[in-house]
Amino acid sequence: MAYVPGVALLAAFAVGCSAGADSDANGADSKAGSPTVTPAPPGKYLTLPAPCRAVPRATLKDLLPGAAELPGDQQEKVFRGSAAVTYDTDRKVGCSWKSDAPNATRSLAIDFERVVSYDPAVSDDDRADTVYAKKEKAAGLSSSVTPGPDAEKSSGTPDGKDEKGEKQEKEEEGAGKSEDPAGDDDATASAGPSSSGDTGGSGGSSGSPEDALPSRVLDGLGDAAFLQDLPTRAGSTAQRHTVSVVFRTSNVVVTVRYAEQPALITQAPDGRELQEKAQALARKLAEALSE
CATH class of the missing domain: 1.20.5 (Single alpha-helices involved in coiled-coils or other helix-helix interfaces)
Structure with missing residues (x-):
């Protein structure tokens, strides 16, 4: 016991x-009760289309009048287009076309940019939204889009960018550098009189009443879109008129530039026609991306 x-x-x-x-x-x-971290979802698009095959032949014939009357080999060269030289074709591609007709020269250029976020807390779509918003702001338009979360992350710098954001912007600029023979006048023209914040239906972007269509935000095109009208710069003898349409769908930002320069300096391009055709092409590209 x-x-x-x-x-x-x-x-x-x-x-x-x-x-x-x-x-x-x-x-x-x-x-x-330990918190779990869920990575932001990736963008819808993992690849980009072949830019020089993105515009149908019938559409090119309409946008480049006179090209269809050229001899066979010259016609093929025009419709084949010229691919933009980029450093990363997974991130940015482009193509341009140019047609010289007896009465005018017309040029077309398209660019596709696939935006990728390297911040696990920021989705590709939100990063693309920020990229698009900066383009809209540069066009002098009041943004109708709320920038993505990465735009709100601030380290105290004046523009609100943190070190990671600055690094990614530099990488995107390096990936997107291209040589665009059709856009030679667009960069300088962007500072012209049409780069105003007026998104209303009045006010002219060129001297002719029939061309009184200002730069503006567009509805029903992708997730967000705007049109920038770039008429001839003051003091220039050339009557070149360029229209740019930029839109975003998911994590891809697309730019369409369409320009006309009449053979005679006494003739003015039809800005309304340029805008309508540029918008029509942008909608076709948006539909093709969504398929």
């Missing part, structure tokens, strides 16, 4: 150790 208490003590000790082992094994008590 002297050994009974000792046996009971050993049994109690064994039960206590077993309970503690079970509690440590499942780990539920120590980790309950």
Whole structure:
């Protein structure tokens, strides 16, 4: 009987150790309520279309009048287009076309940019939204789009960009550098009189009443879109008129530039026609991307 208490003590000790082992094994008590980090979803698009095959031949004939009357080999050269030189074709591609007719020269250029976010807390779509918003702001338009979360991350710098954002912008600029023979006048013309914040239906972007269609935000094109009207710069003898349509769909930003320069300086391009055709092409490209 002297050994009974000792046996009971050993049994109690064994039960206590077993309970503690079970509690440590499942780990539920120590980790309950721990937050889980869910990475932001990737963008819809993982690849980009072949830009020089993105515009149907029938559409090119309409946008480049006079090209269809050229001899066979010259016609094929015009419709084949010229691919933009880029450093990363997974991130940005483009193509341009140019047609010289007796009464005018017309040029067309399209660019596709696939935006990728390297921040796990920011989705590709949100990053693309920020890229698009900057283009809209550069066009002098009031943004109707709320910039993505990455635009709100600030490290105290004047423009609100953190170190990671600046690094990614530099990488995107490097990936997107291209040589665009059709857009030679567009960059300087963007600072012209049409780059105003007027998105209403009045006010002219060129001297002719029939061309009184200002730069504006567009509805029903992709997730967000705007049109920038770039008439001839003041003091220039050339009557070149360029229209740019930029839109975003998911994590891809597309730019369409369509321009006309009449053979005679006394003739003015039809800005309304340029805008209508540029918008029509942009909608076709948006539909093709969504298929």
